[in-house]
Amino acid sequence: MHVLSTLAPLALPVMALGAVLPAALQSSTKVKRDGWGGAVSLGPTTSDIIHAVTTIIPGTAPSTQNGELFLWPGMSNSTGDLIQTTLESWPSNAWCGATTGQWCVRASIFGSFGQLDGTGSPVSGDDHVQIVYNLESDGETWVQNVTNAKTGAALSSYSYPAGPYMTG
Secondary structure, eight states: OHHHHHHGGGOOOHHHHHHHHHHHHHOOOOOOOOOOOSOOOOOOOSOEESEEEEEEOOOOOOSSOSSOEEEOOEEEOTTOOEEEEEEEEOSOOGGGTOOTTOEEEEEEEEETTEEEEOOOEEEOTTOOEEEEEEEOTTSSEEEEEEEETTTOOEEEEEEEEOOSOEEO
């Protein structure tokens, strides 16, 4: 994708692109870019979300790695806050009590104030991590509850007045 985005502004005819592309693909020059990676978005729509439930079976976390890996289902609203639960794999997940091959999971919210987190817990690859987002009756406060759906054990929770309905 980097090669195509670099060549796109040149507006080369298709034949010229066909001649340049193989040489460009063989180039050993690589440019590191930051990015969010894969993402799926369902919005925006005109429907309001006041309750959402999802369950993730994360698989085994990498046993060795050079950086961090995060899985996070989340929702955002017009205030810009991102209500999210993160499954995290760091080079060392000891901070949440995880061992090699386990994830750390925690409920959190991200906004202009930075990130605020609930407590973290270890999660194994075959655990069924259930995440529940619920808008309280005040219409402003979002409660996140994260549990192990197989055992019922509480893993993390967080509550924050992130504003009204999520649109998704």
